[in-house]
Each structure stands twice: as structure tokens, then as C-alpha cells.
Amino acid sequence: MWHNVLAVIRREYLQRVRSKWFIAATVAGPLLMAAVTVLPAWLAIQGERDEFKLAIVDGTGVLSERLVPRLENGGFEVEEVRWHADVVTELRERANGGDLGGFIMVDELTLETGEAIYYSMDVPSGLRRVTVQTSIARTALEYQLEQRGVDAGGLMGGGALEIEVISEAGSDITEVGFGLAYVGSFFLYMTILLYAVAVMRATLEEKTSRIVEVIISAMRPWELMLGKIVGVCAVSLTQMAIWISATAALVAGGIPMIIVARPELTNLSSINEIVPGISLVILFLGFFVFGFLMYSGLYAAVGAMCNTDEEAQQAQFPMIMLLIVPILMVMPVIQEPNTPMAVWLSLFPLFSPILMWARVAGGGVPGWQVLLSFILMALMVWVIAWIAGRIYKVGILMSGKRPTLPELWRWVKEA
Amino acid sequence: MSKDSLALRLDGVTKRFGENTAVDSFDFEVPRGVICGLLGPNGSGKTTSIRMIMGILGPDEGSVSLFGEDPDVVRRTKVGYLPEERGVYKKMKCLELITFLGEIRGLRRGEARRRGGDWLDRMGLTEWVEKKVEDLSKGMQQKIQFIGTVIHEPELLILDEPFSGLDPINQDVLEEIVREYHEQGTTIVFSTHLMDQAERLCERVCLISKSKKVLDGDLKEIKAAERQGVVAVEFEGPDTWIQGPEIDRVERKEGSLRLILKDGQDHQQILNRAVASGARVVRFELIEPRLHEIFVRHAGEGLAGDIGMADRPRSASSNGIRHFGTV
Numbered sequence: 001m002w003h004n005v006l007a008v009i010r011r012e013y014l015q016r017v018r019s020k021w022f023i024a025a026t027v028a029g030p031l032l033m034a035a036v037t038v039l040p041a042w043l044a045i046q047g048e049r050d051e052f053k054l055a056i057v058d059g060t061g062v063l064s065e066r067l068v069p070r071l072e073n074g075g076f077e078v079e080e081v082r083w084h085a086d087v088v089t090e091l092r093e094r095a096n097g098g099d100l101g102g103f104i105m106v107d108e109l110t111l112e113t114g115e116a117i118y119y120s121m122d123v124p125s126g127l128r129r130v131t132v133q134t135s136i137a138r139t140a141l142e143y144q145l146e147q148r149g150v151d152a153g154g155l156m157g158g159g160a161l162e163i164e165v166i167s168e169a170g171s172d173i174t175e176v177g178f179g180l181a182y183v184g185s186f187f188l189y190m191t192i193l194l195y196a197v198a199v200m201r202a203t204l205e206e207k208t209s210r211i212v213e214v215i216i217s218a219m220r221p222w223e224l225m226l227g228k229i230v231g232v233c234a235v236s237l238t239q240m241a242i243w244i245s246a247t248a249a250l251v252a253g254g255i256p257m258i259i260v261a262r263p264e265l266t267n268l269s270s271i272n273e274i275v276p277g278i279s280l281v282i283l284f285l286g287f288f289v290f291g292f293l294m295y296s297g298l299y300a301a302v303g304a305m306c307n308t309d310e311e312a313q314q315a316q317f318p319m320i321m322l323l324i325v326p327i328l329m330v331m332p333v334i335q336e337p338n339t340p341m342a343v344w345l346s347l348f349p350l351f352s353p354i355l356m357w358a359r360v361a362g363g364g365v366p367g368w369q370v371l372l373s374f375i376l377m378a379l380m381v382w383v384i385a386w387i388a389g390r391i392y393k394v395g396i397l398m399s400g401k402r403p404t405l406p407e408l409w410r411w412v413k414e415a
Numbered sequence: 416m417s418k419d420s421l422a423l424r425l426d427g428v429t430k431r432f433g434e435n436t437a438v439d440s441f442d443f444e445v446p447r448g449v450i451c452g453l454l455g456p457n458g459s460g461k462t463t464s465i466r467m468i469m470g471i472l473g474p475d476e477g478s479v480s481l482f483g484e485d486p487d488v489v490r491r492t493k494v495g496y497l498p499e500e501r502g503v504y505k506k507m508k509c510l511e512l513i514t515f516l517g518e519i520r521g522l523r524r525g526e527a528r529r530r531g532g533d534w535l536d537r538m539g540l541t542e543w544v545e546k547k548v549e550d551l552s553k554g555m556q557q558k559i560q561f562i563g564t565v566i567h568e569p570e571l572l573i574l575d576e577p578f579s580g581l582d583p584i585n586q587d588v589l590e591e592i593v594r595e596y597h598e599q600g601t602t603i604v605f606s607t608h609l610m611d612q613a614e615r616l617c618e619r620v621c622l623i624s625k626s627k628k629v630l631d632g633d634l635k636e637i638k639a640a641e642r643q644g645v646v647a648v649e650f651e652g653p654d655t656w657i658q659g660p661e662i663d664r665v666e667r668k669e670g671s672l673r674l675i676l677k678d679g680q681d682h683q684q685i686l687n688r689a690v691a692s693g694a695r696v697v698r699f700e701l702i703e704p705r706l707h708e709i710f711v712r713h714a715g716e717g718l719a720g721d722i723g724m725a726d727r728p729r730s731a732s733s734n735g736i737r738h739f740g741t742v
Contacts, residue, residue, distance in 0.1 A: 007518040015507060211502030214563070217469040218491050218519040397471060 004219040008227025009234065012202070016235045026239050030246060052101045052128070053077045055094075057087050059107030067106070067139045074131040088119070095121050106136060114140050178334060180280070181361035185330045185354045188288055189323055192353060195236045196295035197316070199229055203303030203396070204312055212396050221393040229296045236292065237285070244281060283360055283370070290377040291353030294384055295319060301388035304395030311402050326354040333358050337365065347373050349380035387412055421483060422447045422571045422602035423468065428477035430463050437463040439626040440477070445604055445619065447482075447570075450597050452613035453606040454710065455623040461606040462499055464623070465575050468604075469496050481571065492521040495569035499576045499606075501560045505549035509535065509559055512548055516563035527566060534562040554585050561589065565596070572596060574605035578612055590616065610706040620706065624714035634706075641704045641712070646674045646682050648689075649698035656688040671698060 016022055054076045058064035068078045081087060081103070091103045102120035110116045114137035118124070124132070203225075206212040215224055298319050306312040326345070333342040337359040346355035352373040359365045394411040395403070403411065425443040429436065438460040445451045455461050466472040468479055470490055479486050482493065504512055510531050517527025535544055538558045548556060557580070565572065577593075578586050593603055593616065607613055613620055620637065622630040630637065648657075649671045657665060657672070661680035666673040676682065682701065689696055704712075 003521070004519050007515060007524075011504075011507075011511075011515050014511075015504070019506075206502070209502035209505070210498065210500040211504060213466075213471060213498040213500065213502070214496060214516065215519060216471050217494075217496045217498075 001219075001223065004223045005227045005230070008215075008219075008224055009231040012228055012231025013234050013238075016198075016232070017238060022235065022239070026242050029239070030243055053079065053099070054132075055079045055081045055091055055100050055103035057081050057083050057091070057103060057105050059083050059105065060111055062143060063106050063110065063136075063139055066142060067135060070135045070139060071132070074135060092119065095119070104132065104136070110136065111140050111143060177362045181334045181358040182330065184284060184361050185327065185358045188284075188291060188353050188357055189327050191236060191240075191288060192291040192295050193320075193323055195232055195292055196299040196319070199232050199296040200299035200303035200312060200316065202228060202232070203300050203392075204306060204309065207304065207396055208307065216397065221396055222389045224396075225297075225300050225389060225392050229293065229300065232296065233289065233292055236288070240285065240288070280361065284357065286374065287353040287357045290374065290381065293381045294350060294353075294377065295323070297381070297384040297388040301391040301395070304392040305398075305403055305408070307399060307402070315402065322350050323354070326351040329355060330358050334362050337362050343369065347376060349373070349377045352377050420446055422481065423604060424480045424483075425464070425468070426478045426480075428464070428467055428474045428479060430460075430467060430472060431475050436626050438467070438474075441623070441628055443621055443628065443631065445602060447602050448597075448600050449618045450593065450603045450605075450616055451619040451621065452617035453604060453621050453623070454608070454610065454613050454706070455606075456608055459623050460626045461608075461623065462575055465498075465573055465604075465606060468573060469494070491519075492567060493570045495520075495564040495567065495572045497560060497564040497572075497574045497577055499579070501557065503548045503556055503560060505547070507548055508545055509540065509548055509551070510544045512559060513562050513566055517566040520567035520569075522567050530566055531562065534566065538562065553580070554582060557581060557585065558588075561592070565592075570601060572601055572603045572605075574603070576607060577605050578607065578609065610710065614706045622710050622713060624710075629713045630709070637709065638703050641709050642701060644676045644678075645702040645704065646676070646685065647671045647698060647700045647702050648674060648696065650689065650694045650696045652694035653692045654694070656685065656692040656694060659685060659688060661685060673702065 052075065054071065056064055056068065056071070056078060058067070058080065064080050068080060071078045079100075081091065088105070091100065094100050095102060101122070102118060102124075105117040105119070107116075116136050118129075118132060206215070212224075299316065302312055302315045302319070306315050329342075329345055329351075333346065333355050336342060342355070342359065345351050346359050347369065348355075356365075356370065356373045360370055390412045391408060394414075421444050423443070423445040425441050428438060428441045428443075430438045441460070441464060443453075443464070453461050453464065463472065467474050468481075468486070470479075470486060481489050504515075507515070510528065513531035513534065514524065514527045517531060518524055522530070532544065535541055540555060540558065543551060543555065548559060551559065561577075564574075572593075574593075577589060581589060593605075597603055605616075614634070617634050619632065620630070620634050621628060647668075657674065661676050661682075661684055663675045663677045666675065674682075674685065686696075686699055689699070
């Protein structure tokens with residue numbers, strides 16, 4: 001029995017991995033993703049460099065002399081404001097009036113430890129944060145060394161930047177988390193759809209070319225269906241493994257180059273905030289695999305019940321809807337991840353891969369909800385396998401008109 | 416005949432599709448080692464029967480057994496199956512496809528590959544091993560399919576319309592291979608609507624028409640049983656002896672006269688009368704009935720047009736003149 005399933009898996013896997021399509025998609029995929037995600041981010045940074053206006057309140061009287069040019073060098077337009085009792089209130093008002101993007105308070109403590117307060121209208125990007133933080137720390141360090149030549153350990157550690165979001169519509173989601181949630185959701189949607197459709201097409205091809213008759217005379221239909229789905233799943237994971245390791249290599253090789261180009265980014269601990277952790281990658285793959293298993297089962301059934309590509313295009317409509325709905329909900333769910341609606345939608349197994357991911361990547365989801373969503377998805381995989389397996393078994397050998405819903409139900413009952 | 420000496424046994428097998436009964440109470444036995452033809456016009460239930468033998472369809476009633484055992488247990492490794500509508504994975508390389516087909520029939524991968532290579536050599540397809548199936552001509556694709564059918568050395572070969580769509584040369588190649596497997600002791604069951612092919616190859620035949628079996632048994636015995644009744648005569652001189660109480664009617668065919676006798680009548684009286692009349696008889700031959708005639712006799716005249724004729728347009732295009740030589 002498993003001999004057959006393995007033979008089907010191997011055939012499916014090798015045929016696909018060796019195909020030109022796979023190689024092209026593996027190369028083009030990241031380029032496309034880069035075009036979709038990195039390009040807008042890069043453009044945003046460029047825009048930020050041009051426009052961002054920052055005020056500095058120097059309580060020490062000695063830092064701004066060096067700090068202002070350094071920040072201007074980093075792309076900010078900098079204004080020096082003298083300290084007085086109501087300076088925070090005044091600058092807050094100016095910022096909310098649109099005059100400033102934010103302001104930074106440096107004082108004696110900054111000289112000692114490199115800590116400063118950054119009042120920001122928006123959630124600063126990782127890059128901006130790092131630029132500001134390292135600029136301050138380096139300036140303070142320089143001053144310390146120059147003045148006293150004594151212990152500068154706190155400053156060498158990189159200092160710390162306290163961020164206080166002062167705009168009214170503040171959210172506790174970080175920009176990095178937002179990006180991961182948003183981009184990841186779309187990526188899940190695209191890959192699940194792409195590979196589930198691949199299962200459907202393969203099923204349809206076997207059916208229309210009639211080779212299925214030879215295969216079914218040697219194994220049970222569910223063995224063929226299982227082998228097909230696992231084979232395609234292995235292909236997709238191979239592709240993702242290539243993408244992930246390529247990204248990891250780029251990051252590992254790229255960081256030294258970034259540091260050479262931008263010495264103020266030397267502080268490696270801040271890189272961690274930009275690069276997702278291993279656990280998040282594993283969760284992502286988990287959502288993908290379960291999503292794929294659910295949808296590929298449904299798509300295999302569609303492939304088995306249709307006779308032509310056109311029929312299959314129409315018949316896959318309900319599945320497309322099931323994938324579109326969560327995509328439409330991604331933004332509201334990311335912004336308000338813990339409303340009852342967001343929780344319930346993300347726990348619905350067919351929506352979980354996209355919506356639960358969006359919540360997880362954004363942060364602040366209770367662990368039990370993630371666990372529950374995986375349990376519900378596993379149950380759903382089982383239910384779909386049961387129903388789709390029956391439709392597949394009857395449909396794969398059937399020709400003629402596409403079955404109506406009552407006919408489908410009879411297949412499921414009688415198979 | 417004990418059950419163990421049977422390669423295949425169908426017992427009252429019935430299959431319905433909605434209102435339509437495709438196969439009706441079909442009893443069918445094939446002893447080990449014979450070549451058996453499953454004959455009938457298109458739509459008579461041949462393919463449905465074969466699909467039930469192969470476990471692709473489940474019978475509504477009745478049972479199938481292979482080698483006296485549960486078919487689901489022995490089918491995969493002991494049976495080779497060539498369906499009527501032949502499909503391939505077009506994008507696969509030839510040897511890979513054959514290897515895969517061997518694997519799902521229980522061969523280990525390396526063994527399937529080795530045998531596949533040998534077969535491709537034997538079929539003169541050595542240089543195509545690494546080529547994709549879609550690059551092959553239709554005839555070559557059919558050879559690949561046939562190799563896939565026999566790669567695991569099955570004890571029973573089930574071939575559904577194996578000769579249809581083959582050009583005459585490849586028909587001969589296939590016929591030769593079928594005979595070879597027969598000599599090795601393989602049991603072969605093939606369906607066809609071409610009576611002439613069946614007549615040349617089969618030891619046993621089973622005729623089905625309109626979902627029911629009409630005749631079944633050893634071809635020689637069937638022919639012997641059906642023999643009396645037609646005499647071909649050629650003669651010079653008087654023809655008055657041709658009329659007589661034994662004779663039902665007279666037909667002219669292939670330059671001679673065919674005397675069709677009434678049921679149970681002996682031909683000896685006619686010969687006596689001919690000699691007595693002074694006619695000079697140059698030929699007086701009991702004609703073995705053609706399978707086609709036997710079939711028509713049993714299944715009814717209305718079917719005559721379907722048998723062996725249905726393939727005519729396709730044959731004409733593939734130069735398969737032999738298809739209608741005997742009708």
C-alpha cells in the first residue's frame with residue numbers, strides 16, 4: 001500500500017522539481033516578492049529622508065553641536081529648540097499641528113548612558129530608530145571620551161531609545177510585525193492557491209488523458225490522491241526552503257555589507273527586530289501546510305468531478321471565495337487583532353492560515369488560540385479528506401456532465 | 416474444471432448505470448493459459464465487464480475471482496491491464512513512465528528500471544529512453560503503454576481493444592508478442608469487435624450482445640457445433656440437384672454457390688443427387704462458419720452491421736485494410 005503512495009509521491013515530486021516551471025518560479029518568486037514588498041519600503045525610506053523633520057531639545061548644551069549634523073547626515077531635517085519648562089507641551093502641539101514629525105529630548109542622563117526620549121508622531125521604522133539611536137549614542141560617546149577619557153561602557157552598548165507614541169490613533173503593533181502579518185498573509189494566500197490549483201490540474205490531466213484507469217487498477221483512489229497531495233506539498237516546501245535559505249544567506253552576507261556602507265547601523269541587536277525569528281518561520285510553514293492540505297483536498301475533488309479546464313475554472317469558484325474572504329479581512333484583523341470578530345474568524349479553520357497568521361505575526365495573540373486553530377485545522381483536514389476522497393473516487397472515472405450538488409452528495413454517501 | 420485451474424471467473428456479474436443495465440448476469444470462465452476473446456459490438460458491455468474485472472468498477476451483483484482468490488489481493492501483481500482509452504503522462508521520459516508503471520505493479524524501482532530498459536531495446540526504442548513521451552509518435556506511445564502493461568510479468572493479461580488504432584505492422588508486432596506470452600503460459604483475455612482478429616488468435620471466445628452473453632466456449636468446438644449447414648459447391652453441368660427438401664436457400668459467394676441447409680439436414684443426399692444428375696462436381700466443401708456468421712446467428716441479424724464494420728472509418732485512415740477483409 002505505502003509502496004504505491006511512495007511511488008506516486010516520488011513521481012509527482014521529481015516531475016515537478018525538474019520542470020522548467022519550478023526553476024523559473026523559484027527564481028522569479030523572490031524577485032516578485034521583492035518588487036511587491038521591498039520596493040515600496042525602499043521608496044518610503046527615500047521619501048522619509050527627504051521630508052522628515054525632527055526637533056532636538058538639548059538639555060546638556062554640549063551634544064547638539066555634533067548631533068545635529070549627524071542626524072542631518074542621516075536624512076533628517078533638524079531644528080534645535082531651547083529647553084524650557086513647557087517645551088514638551090509646545091513641541092507636542094507643533095507636532096500634532098503637522099509642523100514636526102517628532103522631537104528628541106537629550107539631557108545629562110543621555111551623556112551618561114546614551115538614553116534619550118524620542119516623541120514620535122508615528123511608529124518609527126526600524127531604520128529610522130537605529131539611525132537616531134546610534135547617532136545619539138555615538139555623539140555622547142565621543143563627548144565622554146573627549147572630556148574625560150573614562151569608562152564609556154553604557155554608550156558602547158548602544159544606548160537605549162524610549163519611544164512614546166503620542167498620536168491619538170496609536171496601536172501597539174510594530175511596523176515590522178505589521179509588514180510580516182500583511183505580506184505573509186498575501187504570500188500564504190498566493191502559495192496555497194497556486195499549489196492547490198496544481199493538484200487540481202494534475203488530477204484533471206490524469207482524468208482526461210485516461211492514464212488514471214491504469215493507475216486505479218493498481219491502487220485505491222485514496223492512495224493516488226494522498227500521494228498526489230503529499231508530492232505537491234513536498235515540492236512547495238522545497239521551494240520555500242530554497243527561498244528561506246536564500247533569504248538567510250542574503251541577510252547573513254548582506255549585514256556586513258550594510259555595516260560597511262552605513263556604520264551607524266553597527267548595533268546588531270536591532271537587526272533582530274527586522275528579521276523574523278525561527279519560531280515565526282516555523283509557524284508560517286505550519287499555516288501553509290495545513291492550509292494547503294485543506295484546500296488541495298477540495299481542489300482534488302474539483303479536478304476529479306470536472307472534465308475540462310473551463311468546467312474546473314467555474315467549479316473552483318467556492319474555494320476562491322473561501323480564500324478571498326480572509327484576504328479582505330486581513331487589514332481589519334491586523335489593526336484590531338483581539339476583537340471577538342477577529343478571534344472567531346481566525347479560528348474558522350478555512351480562514352485560519354491567513355487570518356490567524358495575520359494576528360500571530362502582529363503579536364499579542366494568546367498561545368491557546370494558536371494551538372486551538374491548529375487543532376481545528378487538523379480536524380478540518382480529516383473532514384475534507386473524507387468527503388473529497390469519496391468525490392474523488394467516483395469522479396476520477398466518471399465522464400460526461402459535471403455533477404450537480406445533490407449528485408455530489410449521493411457520491412459521498414454511496415462511495 | 417476445478418476453480419484453481421481458472422485464471423478468471425465471473426459469477427452472475429451485473430452492472431447498472433441508472434436505468435441502463437450495462438452488463439446482465441454475466442457468467443464467464445477463463446482457464447489458465449488460454450487466449451480468450453471477449454467479442455461483441457460497441458456498447459455491448461465489453462469494457463464495463465473488463466473494468467469490473469480490474470476492480471475499477473464494482474459489480475452491483477455477482478462476484479469476480481482471479482486465480483481462485485480475492486481479486487483485490489492478487490490483481491495488482493498478477494494482472495496486466497491495457498485499457499481501451501490509453502493515457503500516458505506526456506511530460507515524463509519514456510523509461511521513467513515505464514518504471515513508474517512497474518513500481519505501482521509491485522516491482523522494486525531498480526528492477527522496474529532495468530526491465531524497462533531491456534524492453535525499450537527490444538522494441539527498437541533505445542534512443543528514446545531519455546526522450547519525453549509527448550515527442551513519440553502515436554504508434555511508439557502505444558508500444559510504451561504495452562511495455563507498461565507487461566513489465567511486471569503478469570500471469571493474466573487483460574487487453575481492451577488492443578489492436579484498435581494500430582497500423583498493420585504494429586498489429587503484427589502485437590499479435591506476435593501476444594502469441595509469445597501465450598507460449599510462456601500467460602493467460603490472455605482481450606476484447607475486440609473485430610471477429611477476424613479473434614478468429615486468428617483465440618482458443619476460446621465469449622460473445623456478448625446487448626449486455627448479455629450469447630455464446631461462450633472453445634472456438635474449435637463452437638465451430639464444429641455450428642458447422643453443418645453450409646456447403647460450398649462448384650460444378651459444371653445440370654443444376655437441378657440444387658433444389659431439394661434439405662436446402663433452405665442458395666447464395667452466390669466468391670465464385671461459388673453456398674447451399675444453406677435446413678436445421679438437422681444431412682449434406683450426403685445432395686451429393687448423391689448431384690452425382691446422379693450427371694453434374695461434374697469440382698468442389699463440394701463443408702464450410703466452417705465464420706465467427707461473424709455464428710455471432711449473427713446467435714445475436715440476431717440486426718447486429719450484423721455493427722460487427723467488424725464499426726471500425727471502418729478509422730481503419731481506412733490507418734490503412735488497416737485487414738479490418739474488413741472478412742465481412
